[in-house]
Amino acid sequence: MKLYFTPNACSQAVHIVAREAGLPLELAKVDLMTHKLEDGGDYYTVNPRGYVPLLELDDGSRHTEVSALIQYLADQDPSGRLMPKAGTRERFEAQQWITFVSSELHKVFSPWLWHKETADSTVKTVKDKLATRFAELDRRLATRSYLLGEEFTAADAYCYVIVNWSHLLGIGLKGYPALSAYLQRVAARPKVREVLVAEGLLKA
Numbered sequence: 001m002k003l004y005f006t007p008n009a010c011s012q013a014v015h016i017v018a019r020e021a022g023l024p025l026e027l028a029k030v031d032l033m034t035h036k037l038e039d040g041g042d043y044y045t046v047n048p049r050g051y052v053p054l055l056e057l058d059d060g061s062r063h064t065e066v067s068a069l070i071q072y073l074a075d076q077d078p079s080g081r082l083m084p085k086a087g088t089r090e091r092f093e094a095q096q097w098i099t100f101v102s103s104e105l106h107k108v109f110s111p112w113l114w115h116k117e118t119a120d121s122t123v124k125t126v127k128d129k130l131a132t133r134f135a136e137l138d139r140r141l142a143t144r145s146y147l148l149g150e151e152f153t154a155a156d157a158y159c160y161v162i163v164n165w166s167h168l169l170g171i172g173l174k175g176y177p178a179l180s181a182y183l184q185r186v187a188a189r190p191k192v193r194e195v196l197v198a199e200g201l202l203k204a
């Protein structure tokens with residue numbers, strides 16, 4: 001399998017799930033400023049939508065959308081540790097959290113806060129909305145280690161990557177102690193550290 005990724009982008013959630021599941025993964029880095037690959041190739045020929053992540057399976061088929069990719073990879077892990085079994089109440093809950101991260105966090109942060117030309121009034125609206133979501137996460141994580149309980153799941157990989165953008169964007173998390181502790185807890189996981197090293201964000 002090959003993952004087209006950009007360091008610190010949402011593709012990192014897919015990278016984390018693959019490593020946590022122990023799946024072999026080839027990496028292809030994409031420069032999102034130019035939409036070029038490291039060999040100078042045009043990323044639009046790989047993904048006409050231009051965004052990461054894109055997962056190429058061994059049969060050559062290409063797939064996108066973080067929410068679907070992390071569930072697919074988690075389901076390849078025979079231990080079933082990263083995603084509850086399909087059809088269970090627990091799976092239903094995990095899917096709700098993944099969708100929450102996708103629509104209430106990822107697509108609130110992005111593209112708005114990543115574009116300098118975004119109007120100040122929009123930035124304020126976005127930050128206010130994120131503050132309500134962070135407060136909810138903080139309350140939830142005050143009583144459990146991970147979103148679903150005491151076990152790390154694919155939902156946490158996604159939540160970690162997106163909420164961690166706060167640090168890159170200078171959004172303080174001091175008011176959310178449980179959420180801050182959660183980010184540190186996830187970042188300290190050996191497989192997550194491996195991902196950060198592989199993406200060139202942490203020294204080995």
Ligand SMILES: N[C@@H](CCC(=O)N[C@@H](CS)C(=O)NCC(=O)O)C(=O)O
Pocket residue numbers: 009010011032049050051052053064065066067102110
């Ligand atoms: N709908 C996609 C969105 C992925 C996405 O927003 N990717 C961002 C990076 S986090 C990106 O590649 N943006 C650059 C672009 O759209 O050209 C998903 O959920 O996977």
